[in-house]
Amino acid sequence: MRILGVDPGTGICGFGVISVPKKGPTILLDSGVIATPPHTPLPERLLDIFNSLNDIIREDKPDCISIEKLFFMQNITTGISVAEARGVVLLVAAKHDLPIFEYSPNEIKKAMTGYGHADKKQMQEMVRLHLKLDDIIKPDDASDAVAAAIVHSMFSRNGDIEHETRY
């Protein structure tokens, strides 16, 4: 199974694709960020995210998408723009007929580190260990996207459907 993890944001949108064989270790196929220069108009940023995700899906052929759930907003302006980017990710999933699963930041941290309040550094290190990489994945946003993909691989072993985005 191949899983595309996405960490949505309009300034920087992280992504990562992992391959989870029935036996043997999980392999990192691709990771990076979709980044637009500062002051790029928001509609253009969203179009860039849309086009880039379409390309990634065509190239890496994931079977599903895993994304961090947005369930509260510390900052209303940032929250709105993250939700706008999320809308584009959900749209891309539907366009390619891929199921999309959502996990709260807390679920992702807990599944990766055993601790719901792990910091960025601990998270990056656990992603590195899980994939047996020499170095952590940079930047943060790419590592976070890969973490979302890894967490879905853990939950899906148990036939996870409760995290599927429905309404």
Add this chain to the structure above:
Amino acid sequence: MRILGVDPGTGICGFGVISVPKKGPTILLDSGVIATPPHTPLPERLLDIFNSLNDIIREDKPDCISIEKLFFMQNITTGISVAEARGVVLLVAAKHDLPIFEYSPNEIKKAMTGYGHADKKQMQEMVRLHLKLDDIIKPDDASDAVAAAIVHSMFSRNGDIEHETRY
């Protein structure tokens, strides 16, 4: 000039297209709602909005899009889903290279009725009068979308650029 007004929402997304000649009255070309059955998964709703808006733009050939600004949220869950739909509308604008303008609910009400706190009924009636229609536009969401388009026609007479969506 042709203006596509959109009232974004994931359950129901209103739209309306007006033609604003240099001289003479504004004409309503098209209006309606993009509605999906209850319990349709969110990604499918967003895809439906995306496909429908693409069709409307190809058919009605608007020069720009006008949309209600989301700047506070009464209900966080509804707010997130409206922002997700908004993201798709902004994406469609960029895809067709159409400028998109945003007006706050207050600006729209004030421009249409002279009163920033007009109710739904007053708004529908003012939309009807502005377009010299026999009946109000139904449902509310379609009338609201047409109102956003009319308000942009008013502001754009003064060479409005401050309402263009940028960052």
